[in-house]
Amino acid sequence: MALRVYNSLTKEKEEFIPINPPHVGMYVCGPTVSGESHLGHARPYITFDVVYRYLLYLGYKVRYVRNITDAGHFEEEGRQAEDKISSKALLEKVEPMELVHKYTSLFHWAFRQLNTLEPSIEPTATGHIVEQIGMIEQLIKAGYAYVVNGSVYFDVKKYASNYDYGKLSGRVVDDLLETTRELEGQEEKRNKADFALWKMAPPQHIMRWKSPWGEGFPGWHIECSAMATKYLGSRFDIHGGGMDLMFPHHESEIAQSTICNHASPAKYWMHNNMITVNGKKMGKSYNNQITLTQMFSGNHPLLTQGFSPMVIRFFILQTHYRSTLDFSSEALTAAEKGMKRLFEAFEVLKKLEIPDAEVPSDKELDSKINKLVDEFEEFINDDFNTAKVLANMFEIVPVINSMKDGLIKPYAISTATFKKLKESFTIFLEQILGLKDPSESSAQLNGIIDLLIEIRKEAKSKKDFFTSDKIRKQLTELGIEMKDEKDGNISWSRL
């Protein structure tokens, strides 16, 4: 079964066929490093990390480009032509680049914790001013952009007369021309729907670059078009980002690239939905963000505890990426417990060995396992339904535990089935979903605990429950839980 992805451009699930196989070009709108990443930011980068991982698994040679927006944009177009980054920099009395560096590092750190793979290229907006200016010049030359007082605007009305502006986001241009909100500085534009490609920098603006139109800074949408074009060409396979970027950002990207490159940039547009808090989108405008460092530490009024990065990743992957996901400490706690159970079963599976059996004694179970495992691929192929993959894994958990406890006979399933289960489970959990056991410990700790287990076993065999309980109790206080198995073995895990 082939991979099918929901294409926001056509509003349909389509079979994924790369433009130039085996190569795949993927562009994802990256972070604006004027502040710390919050939980909402984890959604797209984890979502597209799974997309990236799966495409790699399928054998594609993927170039994954994710930008860093370090040039900033004006807070509200026209009203205050002040760069976001420079305005905060003034406030904190530091260089803009100092902030950029700080938050870029923090971003990288947080997403390493979340086990996202690094993109192939992570271009910065400030590093591509030349390319952006070049693209703007092309747009002016083509007659789709005009210069006013040192700023350059894209002529949406003209574009719309020849192309479909609004196809991606479902806008009607006539409405846009009418209903766009009244903002200061609009008088420079020919039409309200026009957007800035280059803004003249007022004197107080710190980040500024020389351009053919005077000193200024790039508009919001041009950086992605310029960098995507530079590294992926005029036409590439996947463009991803949050749904909130669909309009005007992605719509405008399409317009810019269509004029400059004579092609709609991306074949497939993929948009992840939002993380909500009490039903409302987590975001700047609502002042309801929880930063990732707060998530990890638990240092936030809405959090009853800290959550490991893997729990956050798991929490996000338990929902389909195009659905909203409502955050609560309770939901995270539930995810944490579920994940622990899943990983404990996974540890068991990795160590489990069964005797050779060509024919399973329990044909029903054997075919059930085969079905559940085969569906991993079927579900991920269905527009990356990670929720269903995880649900199947959970259905297998009792089987694994029962095999360990001897409740299921070792030869109940065939060797081939067992081998497939082990391999697929590992590949999908670790390689594709990118989940790993957060409680992995050092060889040293393992050795120490193994020793304590030996001592405790001896005590138990002598019915010295005082000693055995003491070991268990003290370890519990240290966050390590000892569990007596049916067969007399003792296993342990972190609380």
Place this chain on the structure above:
RNA sequence: GGUCCUGUGGCCGAGUGGUUAGGCAGAGCUCUGCAAAAGCUUCCACAGCGGUUCGAAUCCGCUCGGGACCUCCA
């Protein structure tokens, strides 16, 4: 106001018209020196009202509720 999405059991969520989603929480049982874990069983559901259909959470209409975008936003 315009465009669009959405409403699933205590919570989070998957659902292609007919079959158990899954996780967490709750209840009972088994195992067990105790505990925990695990296993088995189980309770609780598709906002409301109509319609289409042999059959609807799933399609259509209306009502009510929630949300997103239209402005920086993942």
